[in-house]
Amino acid sequence: MRKILIILVSLALMMAAGSAMAYTEGSYTAQAQGHNAPIEVKVTFSQDAIVDIQIISHEETSGIADTPLTRIPEEIIASQSLEVETVTGATFTSKALLEAVKDAVAQAGGLAEKTTDKAPVKAAEDEEITVDVAVIGSGAAGLAAAAEAADAGAKVLVLEKLPFLGGNTLICGGLVKAAGTAFQAEAGIEDTPGALADYWYERAEGNADKAMLDLVAEKSAGTIEWLQEQGVTLGGLATSGTSLVPRMLGTGVGGSGFIVPVEAAVRARGVEIRTETPAIDLLTDESGAVVGVVAQAADGHLVTVHAKSVVVASGGFDRSEEMKRKYAPSISDEISYSSIGNTGDGIRMAMDVGADTVFKDGVIGLRGIRPTSFGDAENSWVWSPTLLVNAKGERLLNEVIDYPIYHSKMLESGSKYFYLIFDSTQATSDSLAVLINEGYAFTSDTLEGLAKATFMDEEVFLATVARYNELKGQEDADFGKPAALMTGVGEGPYFAVRLVPTTIGSMGGIKVDLEARALNTDGQPIPGLFAAGACANGDLFYKEYPASGSAIMMAFTLGRIAGGNAAAE
Numbered sequence: 124m125r126k127i128l129i130i131l132v133s134l135a136l137m138m139a140a141g142s143a144m145a146y147t148e149g150s151y152t153a154q155a156q157g158h159n160a161p162i163e164v165k166v167t168f169s170q171d172a173i174v175d176i177q178i179i180s181h182e183e184t185s186g187i188a189d190t191p192l193t194r195i196p197e198e199i200i201a202s203q204s205l206e207v208e209t210v211t212g213a214t215f216t217s218k219a220l221l222e223a224v225k226d227a228v229a230q231a232g233g234l235a236e237k238t239t240d241k242a243p244v245k246a247a248e249d250e251e252i253t254v255d256v257a258v259i260g261s262g263a264a265g266l267a268a269a270a271e272a273a274d275a276g277a278k279v280l281v282l283e284k285l286p287f288l289g290g291n292t293l294i295c296g297g298l299v300k301a302a303g304t305a306f307q308a309e310a311g312i313e314d315t316p317g318a319l320a321d322y323w324y325e326r327a328e329g330n331a332d333k334a335m336l337d338l339v340a341e342k343s344a345g346t347i348e349w350l351q352e353q354g355v356t357l358g359g360l361a362t363s364g365t366s367l368v369p370r371m372l373g374t375g376v377g378g379s380g381f382i383v384p385v386e387a388a389v390r391a392r393g394v395e396i397r398t399e400t401p402a403i404d405l406l407t408d409e410s411g412a413v414v415g416v417v418a419q420a421a422d423g424h425l426v427t428v429h430a431k432s433v434v435v436a437s438g439g440f441d442r443s444e445e446m447k448r449k450y451a452p453s454i455s456d457e458i459s460y461s462s463i464g465n466t467g468d469g470i471r472m473a474m475d476v477g478a479d480t481v482f483k484d485g486v487i488g489l490r491g492i493r494p495t496s497f498g499d500a501e502n503s504w505v506w507s508p509t510l511l512v513n514a515k516g517e518r519l520l521n522e523v524i525d526y527p528i529y530h531s532k533m534l535e536s537g538s539k540y541f542y543l544i545f546d547s548t549q550a551t552s553d554s555l556a557v558l559i560n561e562g563y564a565f566t567s568d569t570l571e572g573l574a575k576a577t578f579m580d581e582e583v584f585l586a587t588v589a590r591y592n593e594l595k596g597q598e599d600a601d602f603g604k605p606a607a608l609m610t611g612v613g614e615g616p617y618f619a620v621r622l623v624p625t626t627i628g629s630m631g632g633i634k635v636d637l638e639a640r641a642l643n644t645d646g647q648p649i650p651g652l653f654a655a656g657a658c659a660n661g662d663l664f665y666k667e668y669p670a671s672g673s674a675i676m677m678a679f680t681l682g683r684i685a686g687g688n689a690a691a692e
């Protein structure tokens with residue numbers, strides 16, 4: 124989304140910073156390539172200071188980029204230095220912005236090296252706070268818990284590790300699955316929570332907690348209504364996963380459609396939210412009950428939070444290489460598109476105070492092209508229904524199968540790379556130019572040349588294409604792709620786009636009961652400790668993610684249960 128952000132800065136701060144820099148007075152524009160498009164800035168200089176930085180245009184991701192685009196200009200002006208910290212989780216945007224300002228400094232005749240003296244960092248005193256409920260994490264589960272706890276009359280504090288709220292919920296597709304909703308009734312679709320729970324259970328091959336799936340499904344329509352009450356706009360009833368029942372709704376704008384309104388609704392309840400304040404340890408009393416949490420603010424000072432109860436809602440662990448190797452070895456080499464904060468902190472903290480865990484080596488699996496964001500425009504090629512082959516050149520699946528199954532088939536194939544094959548009617552050098560340039564896509568006038576460019580086994584690849592073309596326009600006897608999508612591989616030039624399996628979330632974590640209480644290894648609740656969302660989803664899934672919209676529904680629903688029960692503790 125294109126956004127114009129005008130940042131006005133305080134002259135008083137500038138005066139306080141004091142500087143003897145020499146600039147040619149005036150305003151200068153400059154730009155540098157951001158994550159999605161150039162970031163353009165207008166920087167105004169007096170003879171001896173940078174007095175104003177305006178962001179003229181950018182296309183950075185809403186929510187994630189807000190902090191660097193606001194904070195970095197303020198810090199540059201306050202310190203009269205370009206040596207300010209980049210914002211964790213938004214490094215690319217931060218660096219681009221700094222680069223653009225540096226260019227403007229050069230245009231103004233300023234000495235960039237003089238403005239790169241380290242800005243002073245001031246650490247505040249350690250502090251102690253007392254609340255009723257402390258929530259760790261500000262995604263779907265954390266914000267839902269905070270809202271419910273506040274509604275129950277509790278004084279609530281939310282701790283968030285990153286500079287912005289939302290975690291994976293912010294960057295998700297904005298899809299949520301429920302049964303028995305008003306949307307379904309209006310569309311004349313008959314559905315029941317029992318049918319949804321059965322679907323989830325079948326996709327888990329019976330290796331999930333049926334009572335917990337029943338609970339979430341039973342409450343799912345209520346969660347949809349609750350989200351609407353918080354200001355979330357939903358629509359676009361559709362199917363997802365392997366079920367033909369339309370149950371999935373969407374915000375239409377991705378995860379910000381959840382986080383922006385729910386954050387506002389939580390703040391309106393008087394809940395305090397501290398960003399850049401990661402929880403680092405849970406506090407226990409001599410009986411083993413959890414009585415608070417220790418966090419660390421960005422300047423290093425410790426925040427000791429005394430609380431009657433703590434809700435761990437810190438998301439999954441697929442951004443931790445160590446935890447992946449230990450608890451989800453099948454995906455230990457995979458790129459994760461999850462939020463950078465999802466390193467399993469809450470799971471580790473709960474284990475430290477005796478919590479039991481559930482890990483089944485499952486994952487929310489997807490595929491991607493670049494190691495960076497899943498949301499890149501070029502990444503949309505991954506949804507192409509054209510022929511997919513492994514590194515040897517063999518076909519392995521129905522290319523329009525649901526993405527978690529696609530991911531599993533990639534893993535089963537044992538190949539490291541995969542190639543989507545396009546003929547001249549399905550792609551062109553122009554449309555793939557960026558990926559060809561970066562080495563993620565390959566082209567040749569001939570199929571033999573394409574096999575060489577990608578190091579496939581030429582004979583195997585040619586045989587695969589021949590067989591695929593034999594099935595053109597027919598029911599796919601090999602893998603079951605619909606006949607209409609069996610379009611074959613036609614005339615060259617040909618293209619191959621390299622895919623790798625990736626993850627968008629982990630499955631497994633803290634063992635909880637139906638009250639969202641964390642359980643110890645004897646199956647007993649740990650007093651004062653609750654958990655919900657991706658850090659506690661082990662009993663909801665087996666190895667394969669069942670369908671889009673499931674995880675968000677589970678996180679909001681169980682987050683609400685955790686928050687309500689934490690307030691009653």
Ligand SMILES: Cc1cc2nc3c(=O)[nH]c(=O)nc-3n(C[C@H](O)[C@H](O)[C@H](O)COP(=O)(O)OP(=O)(O)OC[C@H]3O[C@@H](n4cnc5c(N)ncnc54)[C@H](O)[C@@H]3O)c2cc1C
Binds near residue numbers: 264284437469678
């Ligand atoms: C690209 C992508 C698309 C997706 N699309 C969908 C979709 O459309 N529908 C769907 O159902 N699911 C989707 N998912 C999965 C879904 O987004 C997650 O399962 C869900 O958001 C998890 O919510 P959560 O509240 O448990 O965790 P998160 O939303 O990840 O929130 C956890 C928060 O805790 C913070 N945190 C971590 N450690 C600490 C600490 N020590 N102290 C304080 N805070 C901490 C994190 O920074 C984060 O903000 C998608 C995931 C991705 C990555």
